[in-house]
Amino acid sequence: MASKLFAVIAGAGTGTGRAVALRFSKTYPVVLMARRPESYQDTLSEITQAGGKAVGVSADVTDTKSMESAFHTIKTELPDFKLAAAVYNVSSGYMIKPFLELKPEDLDDSLSGSARGLFNFAQKTMPLLLDAVPQSDYSPTLLVTGATSSIRGSAKFGTLAAGMFARRALAQSLAREFHPQGVHIAHAIIDGIIDVPRTSGYTGKGDVEDWKLKPEAIAESYWHLHTQPRTAFTQELDMRPYVEKF
Amino acid sequence: MASKLFAVIAGAGTGTGRAVALRFSKTYPVVLMARRPESYQDTLSEITQAGGKAVGVSADVTDTKSMESAFHTIKTELPDFKLAAAVYNVSSGYMIKPFLELKPEDLDDSLSGSARGLFNFAQKTMPLLLDAVPQSDYSPTLLVTGATSSIRGSAKFGTLAAGMFARRALAQSLAREFHPQGVHIAHAIIDGIIDVPRTSGYTGKGDVEDWKLKPEAIAESYWHLHTQPRTAFTQELDMRPYVEKF
Amino acid sequence: MASKLFAVIAGAGTGTGRAVALRFSKTYPVVLMARRPESYQDTLSEITQAGGKAVGVSADVTDTKSMESAFHTIKTELPDFKLAAAVYNVSSGYMIKPFLELKPEDLDDSLSGSARGLFNFAQKTMPLLLDAVPQSDYSPTLLVTGATSSIRGSAKFGTLAAGMFARRALAQSLAREFHPQGVHIAHAIIDGIIDVPRTSGYTGKGDVEDWKLKPEAIAESYWHLHTQPRTAFTQELDMRPYVEKF
């Protein structure tokens, strides 16, 4: 592996973000990006204790100035490093409500976190990924986390779906523009409940084992996507627990 | 046909909006909504001269206050009328540019016109459509105009696709919530160039006749969608010229 | 309407086939095709009594010789008539069974009725439809009936889905080849239970009214598809009852 490569994960809190950070930190220094340091502090310690290198950056992906500043910090912290992988794993806020009880702000929150944030993140990372194309063993990669709502609009989930459809549209458009330039863009449709502390009380499937997605399993597939050679890029895949109805 | 029903078309300028207004005005008084009166003035005259009834309302669908005021005006102009059909035909602004030349405002423009506008329009029209369910011969209908970019993200069309994917997500979510309550929501994927004054100089297909979508043909299918009984609602259909590659 | 045009409906028994035959017989003489005369005899009488013209032809769409003979009969019965519309509405046999209880014959039955039958029917009708292009007010049309299983493979419905996916593939391929030559090919995804004598005892939705698709509503949309001008062909649409989950 060429030296001097790093990865950045936006939405590097618990769950998928944390697991992806840990997985990628086996090979690269990783930048953990989240709005508040509390979100990434534990993961940062875990990586450091495991002998990896991690840098925490507090930033709001929906705010271009915050992103400007964040990538300035990254450049200072990791001078001469090229960007091997960027992961967009930000959860948008959203409301599960009958449509007529929603406020315009509910839609805006979803569009901001799901689409505007990815837009800003891609604008900052794409030049760095392009710059890394000649140096990387693996094609520089932008990985985007999607969900069931990325391909299915549901009653009461309309604003979530609006944001996630838009996120998928951006990922697909970026793939069509940048694949030929050697940057790999993949979108993962995560279909099911993720096994994180927040969902520990969920009882969806009774006594069935393993009915929730393990973040480590998702992270392993993200790593695989990153290592795909340019002759066989995956642009989209789904992932769901074996017992999940679909 | 029950008396005292009306239709409202947002984006009632030239092209599809004008043709839909003319078609629906054969049966209902129609409200023509556009940001500027110049956009709907000619269509209004056409309808009036043909013996129909039309009301012009200047409003910005992306602005909730403007929509509040617009629907207040409509109530004043058409007291005691129920809403039979609402058509969302607003074009979002968008830029055809390499991703790295885009500005965050380009994304916002697309999301605003495509998704936020529909959200606001649906919040104002859905209560009226629900209220009309018992009175209408045809199921009250919300028709939403989509495009190729509603289902396909393309290089340089990423912001357009983001908005149109989001619009489709909202339309689909609304259908899943309100179909069981008797309001019909349909999304039309218009795949091709529309034959309007603005596209008169396009020379895409050489001497081939009829290679552009006629707005009147689209309008006729919109009318058909409106008249579908509730035992057989179409939620989505495509329309394209016979020579259009797809 | 130009004189000397006719329509042919394969699978013209009860339900959609019968309703489409009745609807199209308002404008054209219709050929009712089914394996056994019992299937179309009542519809034939209905059309005749309503002042329309109908011809019954017993044929097996999965058998090329039978089709050869059927179209020879049609030519004899309706000399000098051009083909305005062909409707493929044949139900394939299929088994709802766990996969490991299925026999290869179950798959063959589904592929035969769903794909091979459409193939044979299209091979006989397409030359006639092409021949009618210059004479028709409406673009000559091939309408193909699909189902939920056309776009979704389900546990225990695998063989049904195999056939219906294949049918959709053929319809889509035919559209891409023959649209530019002026023949319109549309595929309708009928998503729900159809209200026919055979389903009269179904109790899926309790006391809810209109929870099944009315064949007459489907037929009306088929007629609309037939009348779409070539500037705005619909290639695919769905239809489902307002209370159907999707």
Place this chain on the structure above:
Amino acid sequence: MASKLFAVIAGAGTGTGRAVALRFSKTYPVVLMARRPESYQDTLSEITQAGGKAVGVSADVTDTKSMESAFHTIKTELPDFKLAAAVYNVSSGYMIKPFLELKPEDLDDSLSGSARGLFNFAQKTMPLLLDAVPQSDYSPTLLVTGATSSIRGSAKFGTLAAGMFARRALAQSLAREFHPQGVHIAHAIIDGIIDVPRTSGYTGKGDVEDWKLKPEAIAESYWHLHTQPRTAFTQELDMRPYVEKF
């Protein structure tokens, strides 16, 4: 890794089949299945020389008797082995022709190789895969090779699409039935030209490097799919060269 596990690859000739066999032979004895021994003989030698174990079985997947006999041979050759992975990589015969020049046999060839073959292969392998669920470190897996034509019907490729759509329908239906029982079924949409001797003269993209799919890259992703834990099964993914338009 538990001992006594094997893999079987149908369509184990050159290209994807050969590469998948080589990849899986690093972990499992592999059964190479093809109609003629010439197809798998070289791959068998390669595996043996690399220190792996391979068994060649001549069989026609479209013929149930041949499959019966093939799996009897496998049982004899590998007594006490459980089936860890089955790969269906059979190419159907197909014609690229205008629809009206096709023969019914052309459709049958495509349906046979694409759908009937998978049906027969799954009927023989699924009981073995189910039987291996408790013993395997990785979930027993059925991998199915698809193509662009699995999701897109094209002019002149109608019969190919009919078969490949049907194949995808079967794979999806099997996933919905057997995922909850612990067998993983994944369908790969291979979108592009594969770099095999047969395509060495193709000049699609001029001097562009790596414009064809490398079979080894596909095989690596197949192996990854096989290793996904049951909390995060991928049911479908695409793979295409970075310069492939899509």
